[in-house]
Amino acid sequence: MTPDHLRGRVMAMYTIDVHGNGPFGSLFAGASAEHLGSHLHSVGRRGCVHGAAFLFFFHLPKIRVEARQLILAQDVAGGEPSLEMTARVVEDN
DSSP states (O other), X not given: OOOGGGHXXXXXXXXXXXXXXXXXXXXXXXXXXHHHOHHHHHHHHHHHHHHHHHHHHXXXXXXXXXXXXXXXXXXXXXXXXXXXXXXXXXXXX
8 A cells, every 4th residue: 555656665664674673583582581591481472472462453443444444545546545645543432
């Protein structure tokens, strides 16, 4: 859904995020395992993954609504997102 003139910049940020954060994550994981022990480190990592999945599960309905609106707006605009379009804030009740 990225406009063509920004696609290279978005992919550059994606590449930096995916490939650039790996060494830092490995450094943190190694230091954590050394100080806490491998078993406690593994339990902590699993807890973080489960916590993130739990948060994502509860925010997914709001994300789906916004994503559908953006996809429909892109189709109406002829394939390119509208410049005037802003995301509507969906508040939790």
